[in-house]
Structure formats: C-alpha cells, structure tokens
Amino acid sequence: MELQHLRYVLAVAETNSFTRGAERCFVAQSALSHQIARLERELGAKLFERTSRRVRLTAAGEAFLPAARQCLDAAERAVAEVAAAVGEVRGRLTVGAIPTVAAVDIPVALREFHRRYPLVRVGLRSGASEELVDAVKQGSLEVAFLGLPTTARPHGVNARELARDHLVAVTAPDHPLAELSQVDLRRLTEETFVDFPAGTAGRAQSDEAFAAAGLDREVAFEVTTADFMAKLIRQGLGVAMLPSAYTPQLTGVATIPVLGAPGRVEYLVWSRAGLSPAATAFLDALSSHPG
Structure with missing residues (x-):
C-alpha cells in the first residue's frame, strides 16, 4: 500500500467518479482504476460499487476512508515538521x-x-x-x-x-422601526423574524434574550448566512438581530439599538x-x- 493509492481512493470518494478523481490527481483514468483495483486485491475487499451511472463507497470503503485520510494527513504533517x-x-x-x-x-x-x-x-x-x-x-x-x-x-x-458585542435590530430602510432611536424586545415581538436555524449558537443569542424576558416571537424564515438574511430583510420579509460590529458590512438595511439587547462573545x-x-x-x- 502506498500513499498515492490512498490519494486515489480519496479523490474518487470525494468526486463520486473515477473520471473526475483521475482529473484531480492528474493521472489517466485507466492508471487510477488499475491502482485502486490493486489496492482492493491487497485489502481483500471492494472499496467502491461501480455502476454505469454512479460510483459509491462500499461498507468496506466507508470503514477505510477515515484511516486513509489520517494517514495522508500524518504524512503531510511529517513533511511540514521536517520543513519547520x-x-x-x-x-x-x-x-x-x-x-x-x-x-x-x-x-x-x-x-x-x-x-x-x-x-x-x-x-x-x-x-x-x-x-x-x-x-x-x-x-x-x-x-x-x-x-x-x-x-x-x-x-x-x-x-x-477576542471580543464582546451586543445585537442590534436590522430592518429594511423604509420599515417603521428604522425611524426609532431605540427599540425594546417587547416591541420586537410584534415583528416577523428572519434568523439562523433553531439550535445554532447564532439563534440562541436571540432566543435566550426573549425567553429571559418571558416573551415569544415568530421566526418565519431560517437561513444559514447573514448576507442572505439581509436580502430577505431588504425585501420586507422580516427583521433580524445581528452583532453590532458586523452590521456595517451590510448594505441597504437600517440598524436600531435594542434595549436589553442579547450579548455575544x-x-x-x-x-x-x-x-x-x-x-x-x-x-x-x-x-x-x-x-
């Protein structure tokens, strides 16, 4: 077994294709297929199920992959340590x-x-x-x-x-809240929210603040990135609460300080x-x- 064999297996597993795996490794597909077949004979087990439509890992391949990654990482680490x-x-x-x-x-x-x-x-x-x-x-x-x-x-x-911050309300520029100098959590419960998915740390920052105040709110849209959140806000689909130090990176939105704002670290x-x-x-x- 050679490190190059492991690189071939990893490339095929990550691309789900012998053709794309060979392209990634800058080798002919026939050579890559031959070396993987040789490795499978050495292991005594098939690593991939091949059909005319797709390639996927077998149970043996799933078991082999984490150790293969660890071996490649260790080899790369060894080279880096010598260089250091x-x-x-x-x-x-x-x-x-x-x-x-x-x-x-x-x-x-x-x-x-x-x-x-x-x-x-x-x-x-x-x-x-x-x-x-x-x-x-x-x-x-x-x-x-x-x-x-x-x-x-x-x-x-x-x-x-690294830093401590607090959240601010983020709205469309023409939203009624945008005219206020400050807003409290109770007033925000009248709004529909755009927020991060439930269970994430980003969501918990707001959830905990409303829960501590004994308030409920409606989260109608869950998204994974703040820039997409801002796109929904600009369309008037809801308001959000985001870190004050981050919001200057957003365009086309208004920010309002929140009384009793959630904190974050x-x-x-x-x-x-x-x-x-x-x-x-x-x-x-x-x-x-x-x-």
Whole structure:
C-alpha cells in the first residue's frame, strides 16, 4: 500500500467518479482504476460499487476512508515538521469561521499570513459555531473563529476570547422601526423574524434574550448566512438581530439599538491535540496583530 493509492481512493470518494478523481490527481483514468483495483486485491475487499451511472463507497470503503485520510494527513504533517525544523513553514492550514466574524478581519489576516508564509496552502470553511467546534475536536479544522451567547463557552478545545458585542435590530430602510432611536424586545415581538436555524449558537443569542424576558416571537424564515438574511430583510420579509460590529458590512438595511439587547462573545479556538507548524505560525501572527 502506498500513499498515492490512498490519494486515489480519496479523490474518487470525494468526486463520486473515477473520471473526475483521475482529473484531480492528474493521472489517466485507466492508471487510477488499475491502482485502486490493486489496492482492493491487497485489502481483500471492494472499496467502491461501480455502476454505469454512479460510483459509491462500499461498507468496506466507508470503514477505510477515515484511516486513509489520517494517514495522508500524518504524512503531510511529517513533511511540514521536517520543513519547520530547518526554519521553513509549509504544509496546510485549515481555518473555520462563522459568517459574522467581526473581531478579526480574516481576509486581511490571511493576506498577511500568506505574504509571510507563501508555501502554506490554506483551506477556509464557513459554518455554525457548534459545527466548527466539532470539526476542531475531530481534527478536520485546526483553528476556528466562533460567536457564542455570553452564557456559553467552547468545550473540548483551547480558546481565547477576542471580543464582546451586543445585537442590534436590522430592518429594511423604509420599515417603521428604522425611524426609532431605540427599540425594546417587547416591541420586537410584534415583528416577523428572519434568523439562523433553531439550535445554532447564532439563534440562541436571540432566543435566550426573549425567553429571559418571558416573551415569544415568530421566526418565519431560517437561513444559514447573514448576507442572505439581509436580502430577505431588504425585501420586507422580516427583521433580524445581528452583532453590532458586523452590521456595517451590510448594505441597504437600517440598524436600531435594542434595549436589553442579547450579548455575544467571539472566540478563537484551536485543537488540544497539537498543532501543525502552519497553525502555530497563524496563531502567533494573530497574537502579534489581533485586529
């Protein structure tokens, strides 16, 4: 078994196609198919079910894939560690971020990081805070930027608080609330809401505030990104509550301070299982220039 065999299996599994897998690996399809068949003979089990219409993993393939990924990650990590030992940072950095990060300008931070460490390949993934924490715990992400209610903290990961903020009401510019200098939670319950999906940290920030005040509200639209939320708000479909430090990035909406506004805390988290040289360099860079 060779590392290249594992790369071929991973490419086919991720593309669901021998043709696209071969293209990703820059190899002829016949050569890729031959090497996977050779690996299957060595393992004594088929890794893929092949039909004229699709390719999918067998039960054996599903069992094989996580270990194959770990082997490839370990090999890449070994190369990066050797490079770091001679003063060169290279390899791969995996970063996760919620869409409403405001404490750090992530594109600027990555630009500076890439300027200093051009040999590092960066993978950036967006998601909800709880998903990103799980990904850091499992090792598919090394570093992540989160936003949580003031009542919550990240668990199972290393964490550093970046900033504290509060939510503001966000409406269409011609909405009656846009003329107010301040609004309270009770008045907001008269409105239809656009919010993040139930059960997410982004949603909990607002849910907990209304619940603590003994108030109910109607959430008619659930979306996963704040920019799409703003599109619905501009169409007059509802109002939202978003972090005050993030809302200046939105256009075509009005923001109103909220009396008794929910609070939130932004965190930087990273794995407890040890970091790659690239991730260590990224954290050092953020510590030097936290903004």
